[in-house]
Amino acid sequence: xxxxxxxxFKQDEKRRDSDHVSFLxxxxxxxxxxxxxxxxxxxxxxxxxxxxPRPNGGTWYGYTLGTIGLALIVWLSLLGVRKRRINPGxxxxxxxxxxxxxxxxxxxxxxxxxxxxxxGWNVHTLAYVLMLLVIATGIYGVVVYATLxxxxxxxxxxxxxxQMLEALTAIDRQLESAAQPLGRDExxxxxxxxxxxxxxxxxxxxxxxxxxxxxxxxxxRGMDSGSEAATxxxxxxxxxxxxxxxxxxxxxxxxxxEVWLFVHIPLTIALIAALAAHVISVFYYx
Amino acid sequence: xxxxxxTIDFTAAGREIIRDRVLDQTSLTIGRxxxxxxHLPDLAxxxxxxxxxxxxxxxxxxxxxxxxxxxxxxxxxxxxxxxLSTGGEIALGAARLAVARExxxxxxxxxxxxxxxxxxxxxxxxxxASVLPNKRAMSWLLAAAILVLLLMVPVASHLLRTPVxxxxxxxxxxxxxxxxxxxxxxxxxxxxSLEDNCESCHVNAFESVTDTTCLSCHADTGDHAAxxxxxxxxxxxxxxDAIQWRIGTALGKEGPLGCVSCHSEHEGQVRTAAGGEAxxxxxxxxxxxxxxxxxxxxxxxxxxxxxxxxxxxxxSFGAAQPVRAAPGAKPVxxxxxxxxxxxxxxxxxxxxxxxxxxxxxxQPLECKDCHSLQADxxxxxxxxxxxxxxxCHSLVSGRSAGGGFSKLRHGDVKDLAEDLARISSGPRxxxxxxxxxxxxxxxxxxxxGRPVRAYIGLSNALSAGGICTECHLPTRGPTGQADLMxxxxxxxxxxxxxxxxxxxxxxxxxxxxxxxxxxxxxxxxIPDLKSCRDCHLGATAVKTKTIVPSDCAxxxxxxxxxxxxxPKGSAPHYKPPPVKTTVAAIAAKAKx
Numbered sequence: 001x002x003x004x005x006x007x008x009f010k011q012d013e014k015r016r017d018s019d020h021v022s023f024l025x026x027x028x029x030x031x032x033x034x035x036x037x038x039x040x041x042x043x044x045x046x047x048x049x050x051x052x053p054r055p056n057g058g059t060w061y062g063y064t065l066g067t068i069g070l071a072l073i074v075w076l077s078l079l080g081v082r083k084r085r086i087n088p089g090x091x092x093x094x095x096x097x098x099x100x101x102x103x104x105x106x107x108x109x110x111x112x113x114x115x116x117x118x119x120g121w122n123v124h125t126l127a128y129v130l131m132l133l134v135i136a137t138g139i140y141g142v143v144v145y146a147t148l149x150x151x152x153x154x155x156x157x158x159x160x161x162x163q164m165l166e167a168l169t170a171i172d173r174q175l176e177s178a179a180q181p182l183g184r185d186e187x188x189x190x191x192x193x194x195x196x197x198x199x200x201x202x203x204x205x206x207x208x209x210x211x212x213x214x215x216x217x218x219x220x221r222g223m224d225s226g227s228e229a230a231t232x233x234x235x236x237x238x239x240x241x242x243x244x245x246x247x248x249x250x251x252x253x254x255x256x257x258e259v260w261l262f263v264h265i266p267l268t269i270a271l272i273a274a275l276a277a278h279v280i281s282v283f284y285y286x
Numbered sequence: 287x288x289x290x291x292x293t294i295d296f297t298a299a300g301r302e303i304i305r306d307r308v309l310d311q312t313s314l315t316i317g318r319x320x321x322x323x324x325h326l327p328d329l330a331x332x333x334x335x336x337x338x339x340x341x342x343x344x345x346x347x348x349x350x351x352x353x354x355x356x357x358x359x360x361x362x363x364x365x366x367x368x369x370l371s372t373g374g375e376i377a378l379g380a381a382r383l384a385v386a387r388e389x390x391x392x393x394x395x396x397x398x399x400x401x402x403x404x405x406x407x408x409x410x411x412x413x414x415a416s417v418l419p420n421k422r423a424m425s426w427l428l429a430a431a432i433l434v435l436l437l438m439v440p441v442a443s444h445l446l447r448t449p450v451x452x453x454x455x456x457x458x459x460x461x462x463x464x465x466x467x468x469x470x471x472x473x474x475x476x477x478x479s480l481e482d483n484c485e486s487c488h489v490n491a492f493e494s495v496t497d498t499t500c501l502s503c504h505a506d507t508g509d510h511a512a513x514x515x516x517x518x519x520x521x522x523x524x525x526x527d528a529i530q531w532r533i534g535t536a537l538g539k540e541g542p543l544g545c546v547s548c549h550s551e552h553e554g555q556v557r558t559a560a561g562g563e564a565x566x567x568x569x570x571x572x573x574x575x576x577x578x579x580x581x582x583x584x585x586x587x588x589x590x591x592x593x594x595x596x597x598x599x600x601x602s603f604g605a606a607q608p609v610r611a612a613p614g615a616k617p618v619x620x621x622x623x624x625x626x627x628x629x630x631x632x633x634x635x636x637x638x639x640x641x642x643x644x645x646x647x648x649q650p651l652e653c654k655d656c657h658s659l660q661a662d663x664x665x666x667x668x669x670x671x672x673x674x675x676x677x678c679h680s681l682v683s684g685r686s687a688g689g690g691f692s693k694l695r696h697g698d699v700k701d702l703a704e705d706l707a708r709i710s711s712g713p714r715x716x717x718x719x720x721x722x723x724x725x726x727x728x729x730x731x732x733x734x735g736r737p738v739r740a741y742i743g744l745s746n747a748l749s750a751g752g753i754c755t756e757c758h759l760p761t762r763g764p765t766g767q768a769d770l771m772x773x774x775x776x777x778x779x780x781x782x783x784x785x786x787x788x789x790x791x792x793x794x795x796x797x798x799x800x801x802x803x804x805x806x807x808x809x810x811x812i813p814d815l816k817s818c819r820d821c822h823l824g825a826t827a828v829k830t831k832t833i834v835p836s837d838c839a840x841x842x843x844x845x846x847x848x849x850x851x852x853p854k855g856s857a858p859h860y861k862p863p864p865v866k867t868t869v870a871a872i873a874a875k876a877k878x
Binding site: 058122161165198250255272 | 361371413421429430433467492548
């Protein structure tokens with residue numbers, strides 16, 4: 001009895017542990033080993049099999065590599081479908097993600113060998129380049145997912161995103177009343193700072209963290225420090241700027257975390273279209 | 287210390303009601319209970335929630351009295367400080383208490399805020415998606431652009447074009463739009479003009495380029511052998527290739543012996559390369575095991591396994607066709623000529639002395655005095671008696687009326703007979719002064735010689751010891767008359783290969799052809815395999831100063847008949863010009 005209970009405990013522990021294992025380390029790097037084996041096998045085949053008249057996509061080995069590559073690309077792109085299907089079944093989303101990452105990387109080998117290193121300005125190379133871009137953005141995604149969340153949490157300083165916005169609103173209300181004694185020019189500067197959208201700035205500003213048209217910064221530059229009211233407004237504007245800096249820090253990390261998907265996803269769909277054009281055109285002009 | 291408490295409320299109509307009261311005390315308590323200095327009737331607020339008092343450092347200290355914290359400048363804390371110079375905002379339930387200094391007093395402004403229903407929406411601003419175009423829209427746009435431009439437009443224009451039967455000259459280019467994006471690489475140099483005219487080779491959709499299409503231009507390309515023999519002689523395909531060809535032929539591809547399986551295009555702007563050694567040895571290495579009736583010996587490497595040369599030669603006098611020597615045999619050539627090469631090449635012999643004395647030679651004879659290369663640099667032009675022999679072996683028969691020399695015509699015995707007859711009846715010195723016969727005009731002339739003389743002269747010339755038999759062999763014609771053996775020499779000795787004499791300019795002729803020691807014309811002076819192997823070994827041999835790795839294509843061509851493959855010059859498998867009728871051919875025809 002005791003041993004059965006012990007086993008049960010062990011099993012549960014194992015399950016609990018596996019819940020916290022990264023998709024990269026899933027099942028002791030099972031998919032990494034599969035991907036490495038696939039790459040090694042294709043390289044060995046390329047080196048050993050005599051492809052006449054020269055290695056390219058049209059030899060039997062080339063067709064084999066192309067078929068493997070096409071199947072992999074279609075399957076890996078189905079991760080987008082799989083992750084939206086939350087239903088029971090003997091499939092693990094973590095395993096899918098792990099396979100997606102590692103087999104995706106092995107596609108560099110399979111795809112490159114399929115080209116036979118023949119590159120040109122055509123639909124075939126377009127598909128190849130799109131595949132490389134998708135893989136590159138995917139690798140970027142894995143790297144930022146592994147490194148950036150820590151800095152995202154450090155930037156938050158125990159504040160939720162809603163609290164950050166609330167803090168800004170609180171500062172804005174104080175600014176509004178504190179700015180009452182100011183003259184026209186300075187009041188206009190404060191109005192501009194208050195009216196500017198919290199999320200002002202495009203994707204580039206978010207990614208770089210540079211906001212050259214920030215109205216709060218401009219108001220700070222234009223504020224006279226003569227009167228007591230101006231000093232108070234300046235102090236509040238500085239608080240506003242610091243609060244904005246925290247929000248923008250969060251925006252920057254979030255943008256760095258998310259930007260790859262805006263390339264990865266559309267290019268994946270473009271890649272599937274280019275693959276269709278590649279396969280059909282090759283056999284259309286056989 | 288004075289606290290100025292300002293409460294801002296709104297009437298149902300939206301009008302603002304402001305009430306001020308002054309509390310003169312050192313600290314303030316805020317909560318839901320009525321005894322607090324500021325009473326907030328809000329269930330989210332504790333009975334006694336927060337105390338505000340002046341701290342020692344001049345700031346206001348705000349402390350939570352219970353376990354529940356409060357909002358200070360948007361952050362939830364249980365204690366905090368408000369600088370009097372900048373002020374601060376305390377959030378308790380729906381109430382916002384702005385704390386700031388006004389004059390000497392501390393102003394606490396209380397207002398109610400509506401619960402922010404848009405807060406969730408505001409949080410969306412944190413996502414990058416709020417400033418970038420929609421991923422799905424971008425995906426559809428890119429995919430649609432690729433599918434339309436790179437697939438649908440070429441396919442549609444291909445299907446809607448007016449097909450032309452064959453258009454190698456590119457007279458109807460650009461019928462298929464944007465199919466340049468489909469090319470897998472530039473065309474070879476000879477096909478470059480077809481670069482914008484894909485449909486001239488890719489005629490039908492989903493149909494591999496057919497032999498018919500290739501042959502519509504390359505009609506004169508010879509076959510290597512008949513297709514069934516090629517198939518029988520080919521080694522079995524590798525399992526991978528076999529599967530590919532099975533699928534390919536099932537889908538209408540023309541099998542591994544079709545044009546395109548060797549001539550793969552779109553490999554860049556290059557000259558089509560000759561097949562490598564393996565290309566030939568795949569079949570010819572063990573050809574006899576598959577083609578049991580073949581006359582060809584196995585070959586796979588010039589240095590290691592190549593059959594002995596079998597030059598073509600005339601094995602009997604006056605034969606209609608040359609025969610090929612048996613491997614390793616020492617052929618006796620029956621050309622019908624007498625020609626001791628050694629006599630002519632001996633630098634101290636009579637021939638040399640004669641040549642030195644003649645202005646056109648001025649030195650002992652050299653090979654090139656008689657033998658000159660043809661334009662293809664492979665074979666030699668026919669040696670003409672008039673050009674090469676007559677300088678010494680004169681056929682001058684007398685002085686001509688104009689002060690020159692008359693000579694016997696060479697080449698045909700009938701011409702010779704006529705010339706000899708003319709000599710016999712030619713003008714002779716007058717024996718008496720000219721006289722006119724009565725009743726006749728013109729000079730009187732009479733030949734009192736015997737009419738048979740001319741025939742005796744011809745017979746003398748043709749029989750042993752006569753002028754003709756210096757070089758020719760005497761024989762008898764069908765009616766027993768004196769005649770000469772026809773001269774038979776093949777146009778090429780090594781008929782299945784190419785030997786570029788131009789590439790061997792640095793060698794002396796006698797390095798390979800033992801002409802200087804050959805005493806009779808019956809010696810066939812074609813070098814053997816061994817002498818070639820002094821320099822030429824198979825393609826896998828290591829190149830040194832003396833060893834030239836040589837693949838099959840250096841001497842052989844695939845499509846027959848054809849010229850020699852060359853990296854420059856005319857097309858690899860051009861059909862050589864028809865051989866001009868030679869003396870040998872005339873003679874052979876004249877005397878069957």
